[in-house]
Structure formats: C-alpha cells, structure tokens
Amino acid sequence: MSEIVKKRSKSRVSGVDRFLTVVRVVMASLIVLGVVAFIAQQVWPGNPFADWRNPDARGLSGDQFKGLVVSGLSQGAMYGLIALGYSMVYGVLGFINFAHGEVFMVGTMSGWITSEKLNDAGLWESNFILSLFLIIFVAITTSTVTAIITERIAYRPLRSSPRLIPLITSIGVSFFIQNAVLGLFGPASKGYPRLPEWLSKQRSIFTVEIAGTKILVMVVAALSMAGLWYLVERTQTGRAMRAVAEDKEIASLMGINVNRTIVITFGVGGAMAGVGGILWGLLFRSVTHMTGFLPGIKAFTAAVVGGIGNMGGAMAGGVFLGSAESIAPMVILEPLGVPGVSQLKDAVAFTVLVLVLLFKPAGLFGEKLSQEDRA
Amino acid sequence: MMTSTLDSRKLFNLNWKRILFWGGICALSQVFICLVGLPSELNRRILIESTLSLGYLFILWIPLVFGYIVSKMVELEGIENPKPGASDLLAGALTGLLGSLGLVLVMLGIENIDMRDPLINWNPKLFRLLTFENSITFGSLVWISVGVVLGTVGSSLHQISGQMRKMFSYSIFGLFTFAVLEDVIDDLSEGFRLEWLSDLIYAKKGGMTVTSTIVLAVLLALLPLITRGKLKATVTRYRSDVTPGAQRRNSVMLFSIIAVLVIVLPWFLGGIINELLANVGLFLLLALGLNIVVGLAGLLDLGYVAFFAVGGYTTAVFTSPNSPWFSPETHFGISLLVVVVMAILAGLLIGAPVIRMRGDYLAIVTLGFGEIIRLLFLSDWLKPYLGGSQGITNIPPIDLGPWEVRGADPRSVFYMVLAFCVLAIYVSWRLQGSRLGRAWMAIREDESVAEVMGINTVNSKLMAFVVGAVLASFSGAVLAAKVGSVFPKSFEILVSIIILVVVIVGGMGSITGVMVGSLVLIGILGGPRQPGLLQEFQNYKLLIYGALLVFMMLKRPEGLVPTARRTRELHQEEYLQDAWLGDEETEESKEVEEKL
Incomplete structure (x- = not known):
C-alpha cells in the first residue's frame, strides 16, 4: 500500500515541492558563494570579488583556521558521545529521548561536585589521574542511573503508545530534571577546579597548536567509542541489542529479555553521556542547570546528520556538526558580509539539521531502523 | 460466578516488601521536595492563619497520597478482593511513618553534617521550618505523628463508603480552592461592596481564619449530601434533551450566561x-x-x-x-x-x-x-x-x-x-x-x-x-x-x-479543554514570565510543568476535558479488549442459552 502512496505523491508535483527545490538551490548556491568568496579573500584580499562581498573581512590566518578546526573537532567529539545515546534509543524504541541532554548535564554536575570535594581534599592537585578516573566513574554512574530511572518511570509504561506520546513525556522529563537540579544546586554557574599545568598547556603536534585538554577530550572520546563498538558488535549483550533494535517481538521469541536489553541500552547511552559530561566539564570548566539543553538538541542533530540508529554515523555526525558550527560562520557567513558571526553558531547548527533533512533525510551514512520505525 | 466472600485480612498479615518500597519512595519524595527548596520558598504563602502554609502543604500531601497507594488493591476481574481491614490501615500508617523518618534524617543531617556547598537548601532555614523553630525531638515527634495520621487517613479512603469519600474530597479540594483563590475572592467582594464576606473568611495577614476553615470544611462536606447528584441529573437531563430546538436553546442560554459573566466581571475586579x-x-x-x-x-x-x-x-x-x-x-x-x-x-x-x-x-x-x-x-x-x-x-x-x-x-x-x-x-x-x-x-x-x-x-x-x-x-x-x-x-x-503543557493538560483537540487548561495553569501557576495567583511558585513553575506533563502522559494522555474521539484513539487497545471480552461474553451466554 505504501508503494501506491509514494507513486501517487510523486506523480503530483505540488507547489511545496517546487518551493523546496528553490530552497535547496538557494541554500546550496549561498554555501558555494560563501566558500568562493572566502577562498577569493584568502588568495588575494584586494580582489574585486572579495571586496564587493565584504570589504571589512580580514580572512583567516592558517593558525586561526587550524584552531577553529581543532576546537570544532573536540566539541564535535562530545556531541558524538551524546548523540550515541539518542541514536541507540531511537534505534531500539523509535522515539527521541529529549531528556538525554539532561542526562549529560547530570553527569557534568556530579563531576563538578566530586571534583570540588577532591580539590578540597587536595587529591586533585597531588594525583590528577586518579581524580580524573574518580570523577569519570561518578559521572558515568550518575548518568546511567538517571537514564535507567527515567526509562523505568516515564517510558516503559508508554511503550505501546503512539510515537509522539513518549516524545512529549521526555520533554516533560527534561524540564523536570533541569529544574530539579536548579532547585537542588542553585542557579549560579559552577566552575570546575583548575586543571594541572601539564594538561592544559598548548602543545604543538604536526604544526598544529592544540591545548592538552582538547587532546584528552579526543582521546577519551575515541576510547569510549571503541569500547562501545566492542560491546555492540562483539558481545552477547550487543547482539541482543541489535536484535531488539531490528524486531522486538522476534527477539523476545528468540529468548532475549527485551526489557533488560532496553534498560541496558538506556544505561549504555547514559554512560556515554556521562563521559561526554566530564569532557565538557574539563573543556569549558563551567556547568549550570541549562548546560544540557543546547548540546542535547545539537547531539540529536548530530545523530540525524549521521543517520539515526547508526552508531558510527552518530560519532561522525557529531564531529561533522562540531566542525561545521565552528568553521561555517567564519568561512561561509563572514565572507557573505554578515556581521557578528560568532553569535550565529547555534543558528548554524540548527540550519545544518534543516539542510540535512532537506537534502538527505536518511543522514549522511544511512539510518538503521527496524521495519516498523521506518514507516 | 464465585460467591464465597473472603475473610478480611488479619492485622499483621502485611505485605512488608510493598510497604518498604512505597514508604521508601514516600521518604525520598519528601526529602527531595525539602531539598529542592519548595517548602522554604512557599512558606511565605499562608493558607490557614498560623496553622498551615503552602510550604508545609507541599510536604503533607505526600504521606496522604502514598498511604492511599500502598493499600490500593489490584482489581482483577472474576476474583473478589479480600475485604480491606485493619491491616491496610496499618500499612498506610507505616508508609507515613517511613516517610517522616526521611524528614527526621534530614533534620539530623543538617545539624551534624555541612553539605551546604552543593546543596543550597541544606541550611538553617529548612531546619527551622522542619523543627517548627523548636528542638529536633519536638520536630521529629510532630512529623512522625502527622505522617502516621495522614498515612492512615490515606489508606482509610479505601474503606469508607463512596458518599463519605466524596464528602472528604469535596471539603479538601474546596478548602484548597478557597485558599488559592484568596486574591480573587478578596477582589470580587471589594468590587461588589461585600468586604465583610472576605473579612469573614480570610485573616488580615493573609490565609483563611481557623474558624472559617472549619465552617467551610463542614459546609463543603455537606454539599454532596444536599445536592445528592441532582447536579449531575440536571446535566444529563440537559444533555439527553436532543430535540434540536431544546439543544439550541440550552447552548444559547449557556453561552449568554458565560458571555455576560466574562463581560461584566472585569468591572468588579x-x-x-x-x-x-x-x-x-x-x-x-x-x-x-x-x-x-x-x-x-x-x-x-x-x-x-x-x-x-x-x-x-x-x-x-x-x-x-x-x-x-x-x-x-x-x-x-x-x-x-x-x-x-x-x-x-x-x-x-x-x-x-x-x-x-x-x-x-x-x-x-x-x-x-x-x-x-x-x-x-x-x-x-x-x-x-x-x-x-x-x-x-x-x-x-x-x-x-x-x-x-x-x-x-x-x-x-x-x-x-x-x-x-x-x-x-x-x-x-x-x-x-x-x-x-x-x-x-x-x-x-x-x-x-x-x-x-x-x-x-x-x-x-x-x-x-x-x-x-x-x-x-x-x-x-x-x-x-x-x-x-x-x-x-x-x-x-x-x-x-x-x-504545549496547557494544550495537553487541557485535552488535545478540545476547545473547552484548552480553555480550562489555560485558566487553571496560567491563572494559578503563571506563564513563562508572568506570575499567576500563586506568585510564590515563580521559581518552581517549570519543575511543576515538567512533572505535570509526565504525569498527564502516563495517567491521562487525553487531558482533563477530553474529546471522545481522542480518548478512543489513545485507549484503542483497551476498547478493543473490552469489545473482545464483550463479544466473548455474549457468545458464551448464547451458547448457554442454546444448551438450555
């Protein structure tokens, strides 16, 4: 039946489709124009084209450009870690867990509390590596527990309801957690203690100046990703997860405990968000109750960009989104004559979401969903 | 049909696991509410003069509700439940007791450990509030006895007759409405030059007076006895009158009453x-x-x-x-x-x-x-x-x-x-x-x-x-x-x-529902920046909106004033099941009839 539907709607080229084609063309040409203007500016700042577009723009020096790429990558690695949680839950249950950003925030928050206490006890300075392991452990535990409790209370009773119902519920959960944290710990922004000198100093690797913290972020993200890949592809639990994502009913007939597997999925997603939370804390060294909101939505964007349900895609999508929002304002918007581009970072991230859904709705690497969720 | 009645349960024949579970959750919720700062913040709003503030009310409703939940029995079709007995009351009391123990722990904790660094509400203000500016012993005794009593009351709601339960809920919700609407009633009585009325109900410094609370409670409890479902009967009579003329007349009448009220009332406010x-x-x-x-x-x-x-x-x-x-x-x-x-x-x-x-x-x-x-x-x-x-x-x-x-x-x-x-x-x-x-x-x-x-x-x-x-x-x-x-x-x-919360709480797709939703939510709790009747909620509005959204989705996705169609959509499975059970029953009865 669905084929008939598709054929019918294809045969009717509606105004909406024409409009969308125009939007696609306009957006694509704007991007191309921006990049061309940027290159023109870089090659010869005084050329008439660059002059015509934006005479004030100075262009970027090589170091600045590398700096943008590095910060984009490290931020993208975090988006990727959070995006894994969205992607896995969407793959298994077919709904957007809007509260996942809050799970991440809870991780950052618990990391802050622990690091504060460790700093008071002096361990933070005397043995930073141990402290780091401790805060990562605490953050993973808190985030995992939060994710699992949320699943048990808010999502499990709704498993058979229409798709939008759990989404709405998760919006409620998200606001509840946000404001519970606000009530418990207050509205002030909380600062992580100072990082040791050997970690935070600038290092030069292959001519790229990069802060040690960013290296740490990327290394930890890569390790977590490898661990997750091993869990999902090489263990019994991972096989159960993949089976449940494919078809819950048949998986349960094959002797898989579906409930348990779903809990594990939430737990693993929460753990990844917890790791991401600590990395966020180390990189930006501040956390409030709103910390999870924007990164959460952006991480979902990353999951969609990479193809939802696709774990490698989620990580790649995160890196792509992180670099896009860091580079695009300077490379595409500024050459087009837009002032104050750094304010538009978040707007760029959302535009990426819209563009990906316009050009390639299944994401850059293809989505992996069960038959019923694809409908 | 099974007709044997089971004996009511013995006093100490308790489901300990269940009590511990719900008691623990009760304690956790009370501690959570205290630490989020709701009681301290809402303590400014007096509901009943020198007796009850909104802050205390936010702790007190918990043992009542959990007492009710713990002694609620799963109803299975075809199996008669054992009659509720004293053991259920005991279960409720124990749940309330466990909940109060959570508060006692908070009091002891605040006095002995300093956790103010991450937890901003771990402070003397909360301590004074919980101990009633007295000693810990006094505070603990009060909370424990209050918890036990409220838990028992909550569980006893299963045992009293429907009429009694109705009277109880009328008086509790009615009193709450009167307390919340204080500003409106004050304003209205001033507009109508009936200041003596609001002076009678409310104390000068805010909140209802103790006497008026008792009188109102009794009056409200008597309300269902007086009306005795007459109201409902009237409504059904109007609803059942389906002749087009009558229906039109009724809706025009209702509409004009509402219109006159909405147009005239602002002049008195x-x-x-x-x-x-x-x-x-x-x-x-x-x-x-x-x-x-x-x-x-x-x-x-x-x-x-x-x-x-x-x-x-x-x-x-x-x-x-x-x-x-x-x-x-x-x-x-x-x-x-x-x-x-x-x-x-x-x-x-x-x-x-x-x-x-x-x-x-x-x-x-x-x-x-x-x-x-x-x-x-x-x-x-x-x-x-x-x-x-x-x-x-x-x-x-x-x-x-x-x-x-x-x-x-x-x-x-x-x-x-x-x-x-x-x-x-x-x-x-x-x-x-x-x-x-x-x-x-x-x-x-x-x-x-x-x-x-x-x-x-x-x-x-x-x-x-x-x-x-x-x-x-x-x-x-x-x-x-x-x-x-x-x-x-x-x-x-x-x-x-x-x-979105307004639409969902009111009832998706229902115009009346949306009206009720915005009147209740925006009117009482307030909009994103606009204060409502309970201005003290300003910082906790979103917490409550979030919780409300989850609660509604879990318990009543069709909203407060649902449309029939939407309800059927959301409870499709239950309807199908009912229909299926109904079919089977009729088939069975047919078979029985044929055999006879």
Whole structure:
C-alpha cells in the first residue's frame, strides 16, 4: 500500500515541492558563494570579488583556521558521545529521548561536585589521574542511573503508545530534571577546579597548536567509542541489542529479555553521556542547570546528520556538526558580509539539521531502523 | 460466578516488601521536595492563619497520597478482593511513618553534617521550618505523628463508603480552592461592596481564619449530601434533551450566561486580577492556535513561539516610532493586516520544509526554527533592522476611537484579548467540523490512509500551520501593544513548551479543554514570565510543568476535558479488549442459552 502512496505523491508535483527545490538551490548556491568568496579573500584580499562581498573581512590566518578546526573537532567529539545515546534509543524504541541532554548535564554536575570535594581534599592537585578516573566513574554512574530511572518511570509504561506520546513525556522529563537540579544546586554557574599545568598547556603536534585538554577530550572520546563498538558488535549483550533494535517481538521469541536489553541500552547511552559530561566539564570548566539543553538538541542533530540508529554515523555526525558550527560562520557567513558571526553558531547548527533533512533525510551514512520505525 | 466472600485480612498479615518500597519512595519524595527548596520558598504563602502554609502543604500531601497507594488493591476481574481491614490501615500508617523518618534524617543531617556547598537548601532555614523553630525531638515527634495520621487517613479512603469519600474530597479540594483563590475572592467582594464576606473568611495577614476553615470544611462536606447528584441529573437531563430546538436553546442560554459573566466581571475586579486575566487570554489565544496544529492535525510544533515572535515584532516595527530601520508608525489596525500576511508567510516558510518529515523529526526541526528566529532577532546582523538584544521599545497603545488599549489599563487589554479569543474559538469550532478539520483528524490518526482516501495531506498540513501561525501572531501583536516593547528574551523556547503543557493538560483537540487548561495553569501557576495567583511558585513553575506533563502522559494522555474521539484513539487497545471480552461474553451466554 505504501508503494501506491509514494507513486501517487510523486506523480503530483505540488507547489511545496517546487518551493523546496528553490530552497535547496538557494541554500546550496549561498554555501558555494560563501566558500568562493572566502577562498577569493584568502588568495588575494584586494580582489574585486572579495571586496564587493565584504570589504571589512580580514580572512583567516592558517593558525586561526587550524584552531577553529581543532576546537570544532573536540566539541564535535562530545556531541558524538551524546548523540550515541539518542541514536541507540531511537534505534531500539523509535522515539527521541529529549531528556538525554539532561542526562549529560547530570553527569557534568556530579563531576563538578566530586571534583570540588577532591580539590578540597587536595587529591586533585597531588594525583590528577586518579581524580580524573574518580570523577569519570561518578559521572558515568550518575548518568546511567538517571537514564535507567527515567526509562523505568516515564517510558516503559508508554511503550505501546503512539510515537509522539513518549516524545512529549521526555520533554516533560527534561524540564523536570533541569529544574530539579536548579532547585537542588542553585542557579549560579559552577566552575570546575583548575586543571594541572601539564594538561592544559598548548602543545604543538604536526604544526598544529592544540591545548592538552582538547587532546584528552579526543582521546577519551575515541576510547569510549571503541569500547562501545566492542560491546555492540562483539558481545552477547550487543547482539541482543541489535536484535531488539531490528524486531522486538522476534527477539523476545528468540529468548532475549527485551526489557533488560532496553534498560541496558538506556544505561549504555547514559554512560556515554556521562563521559561526554566530564569532557565538557574539563573543556569549558563551567556547568549550570541549562548546560544540557543546547548540546542535547545539537547531539540529536548530530545523530540525524549521521543517520539515526547508526552508531558510527552518530560519532561522525557529531564531529561533522562540531566542525561545521565552528568553521561555517567564519568561512561561509563572514565572507557573505554578515556581521557578528560568532553569535550565529547555534543558528548554524540548527540550519545544518534543516539542510540535512532537506537534502538527505536518511543522514549522511544511512539510518538503521527496524521495519516498523521506518514507516 | 464465585460467591464465597473472603475473610478480611488479619492485622499483621502485611505485605512488608510493598510497604518498604512505597514508604521508601514516600521518604525520598519528601526529602527531595525539602531539598529542592519548595517548602522554604512557599512558606511565605499562608493558607490557614498560623496553622498551615503552602510550604508545609507541599510536604503533607505526600504521606496522604502514598498511604492511599500502598493499600490500593489490584482489581482483577472474576476474583473478589479480600475485604480491606485493619491491616491496610496499618500499612498506610507505616508508609507515613517511613516517610517522616526521611524528614527526621534530614533534620539530623543538617545539624551534624555541612553539605551546604552543593546543596543550597541544606541550611538553617529548612531546619527551622522542619523543627517548627523548636528542638529536633519536638520536630521529629510532630512529623512522625502527622505522617502516621495522614498515612492512615490515606489508606482509610479505601474503606469508607463512596458518599463519605466524596464528602472528604469535596471539603479538601474546596478548602484548597478557597485558599488559592484568596486574591480573587478578596477582589470580587471589594468590587461588589461585600468586604465583610472576605473579612469573614480570610485573616488580615493573609490565609483563611481557623474558624472559617472549619465552617467551610463542614459546609463543603455537606454539599454532596444536599445536592445528592441532582447536579449531575440536571446535566444529563440537559444533555439527553436532543430535540434540536431544546439543544439550541440550552447552548444559547449557556453561552449568554458565560458571555455576560466574562463581560461584566472585569468591572468588579482590581488591576492585578485583570492583568492576570489578560495574560490568561493571551496564552489561551496561543493555546487555541497550537491546539489546531497539535491537537487537530497532530503536528507536534515545538517552535510555535516563532509565530508569536513574528506577530510581536511586526507590530513593533510598524507602529513604534523607535523602530530602527523602517518606521511607518501606522495604526494598530493596519499593522494587524501586515501581521496576518507575515504570519501566513512564516507559516508557509516554516511549514513547507518540515511537512514531509516524520512526526518526531518535525518536532525537533520546528524547535530548531524557533531557536533560529530568536537567535536572528538577537544577532548583530539584524540589529540595524530589529534592534538586537535591546529590542524595539515605545510601541504606542492601541487607539480604538473612544477607547484606548494600553498596558497600564489591564481591563482594556483583557477586552481586546477577549475579542481575539472569541474569534479564535469561533474559528476553531467551525474548523473542527469542517471538511478541513476532518481531514486534519484523519491525518492525525493515520497519514497514509488519509492520503489514500483522497485527502491532500500536504495542503491540509500547511493550512494547519498557517491557521496556527495567524492565531499566535495575534497574540504576539496584542502582547507587543500591551507591554509596549518587544525583546528577543520574551520569545524563548520555554513559551512553546508551556503552551504545549496547557494544550495537553487541557485535552488535545478540545476547545473547552484548552480553555480550562489555560485558566487553571496560567491563572494559578503563571506563564513563562508572568506570575499567576500563586506568585510564590515563580521559581518552581517549570519543575511543576515538567512533572505535570509526565504525569498527564502516563495517567491521562487525553487531558482533563477530553474529546471522545481522542480518548478512543489513545485507549484503542483497551476498547478493543473490552469489545473482545464483550463479544466473548455474549457468545458464551448464547451458547448457554442454546444448551438450555
């Protein structure tokens, strides 16, 4: 039946489709124009084209450009870690867990509390590596527990309801957690203690100046990703997860405990968000109750960009989104004559979401969903 | 049928696991509420003079509810439950006791351990509140006895007769309503020159007097005895009178009563309550628009605030002399026409790209659009046109010949909003039954089937977006004229979420539901920046909205005032099951009859 539907709607080229084609063309040409203007500016700042577009723009020096790429990558690695949680839950249950950003925030928050206490006890300075392991452990535990409790209370009773119902519920959960944290710990922004000198100093690797913290972020993200890949592809639990994502009913007939597997999925997603939370804390060294909101939505964007349900895609999508929002304002918007581009970072991230859904709705690497969720 | 009655359970025949579980949760919730700071913050609001504040009430309802839950029995069809007995009361009491032990631990903790660093409410203020400014022993004894009593009362609700339960709930909820509506009743009695009435009920410093509480409790409890379901009977009589003439007469009568009330009442109300009503109206207008998009067409639009912003900014640009770039300083009426055009354009622009997407992607993408628009209003890029973070100020009041609608005179704003609300209600009501409305509902239920049935789903969905956008932009326009300025800050994502809560709590797709929802939620708790009747909630509004959203989705997804169709959709499985059971029963009885 669905084929008939598709054929019918294809045969009717509606105004909406024409409009969308125009939007696609306009957006694509704007991007191309921006990049061309940027290159023109870089090659010869005084050329008439660059002059015509934006005479004030100075262009970027090589170091600045590398700096943008590095910060984009490290931020993208975090988006990727959070995006894994969205992607896995969407793959298994077919709904957007809007509260996942809050799970991440809870991780950052618990990391802050622990690091504060460790700093008071002096361990933070005397043995930073141990402290780091401790805060990562605490953050993973808190985030995992939060994710699992949320699943048990808010999502499990709704498993058979229409798709939008759990989404709405998760919006409620998200606001509840946000404001519970606000009530418990207050509205002030909380600062992580100072990082040791050997970690935070600038290092030069292959001519790229990069802060040690960013290296740490990327290394930890890569390790977590490898661990997750091993869990999902090489263990019994991972096989159960993949089976449940494919078809819950048949998986349960094959002797898989579906409930348990779903809990594990939430737990693993929460753990990844917890790791991401600590990395966020180390990189930006501040956390409030709103910390999870924007990164959460952006991480979902990353999951969609990479193809939802696709774990490698989620990580790649995160890196792509992180670099896009860091580079695009300077490379595409500024050459087009837009002032104050750094304010538009978040707007760029959302535009990426819209563009990906316009050009390639299944994401850059293809989505992996069960038959019923694809409908 | 099984007819043997089971004995009522013995006193100590308890389900300990269950009690420990619910008692633990009861304790956790009480501790959580204390540490979030609700009691300390809400302690300012006195409900009953020198006896009960809203802060204490927020701790007290928990043992009552958990006492009720712990002794609730699973009802299985065909199996008769054992009669509730003393053991259930004991279970309730123990649950309340466990809950109070949580509070005792908090008191001991505050005195002995300093955890103020992360937990801001771990402070002497909470300690004084929990110990009643006395010793820990005193506080513990009070909380334990209160917890035990409330737990027992909660569990005893299963054992008293239905009539008694009705009396109990009438008096509790009635008292709560009286306490919450203090400002309104004060205001009304002043307007009608009946000050003695409010003096009789309320104490000078706020809160009801003890005597009036007792008298009212008794009166309210007697209410169900006096009416004895007469009210319900009247309603059903009116409902069952289906002759077209009578039905028309009834609805006209109801409508005129409401109309007279709504038009006359503001004259007897003071500024604050009128302001409140104007806010309720603004959000009702928004909610009615969102109700068309979410409730009827089933498109979860989380960026609805964008249209609100479009309305506000268009009005600001066209009427304010302070508009930085283009400032025609037109009359509000002319700018309203532009607002409609802009809203339609915005609806089409935002609607077109998202319309083919899956429902949940649509939600996130519209949320993205809402943020993009706010960020653009805020950015330096559009600052020369729209004022950036300073916004546009000095928007003139609406000039309506003899009248003037301005923020300083909330009554005029209320009438203005009322006019728009009436229009919106009329439009939604007419659309509901129209061809388009039925197309929306068909799309909401199953898009593929709707398309096969010949509905142009793309156009219908776009229409939903456009109609919703226009209604929201009206609200934005009135808000701009009321406040006199627009800032990007007034159009945060939060507005979308709060309107969504209003629509869902009221009942998706139900006009009455949306009205009830905005009156109760915006009126009592308040909007994103506007205080409600319980102003003390300001910092906890979102916590409660979030919890409410989850609770409604879990327990009553169709809302407070549901439409029949929506209820059936959401409880389809139960209906099917009932139908199936019903069929089987009739078949069985047929078989039995045949055998006989």
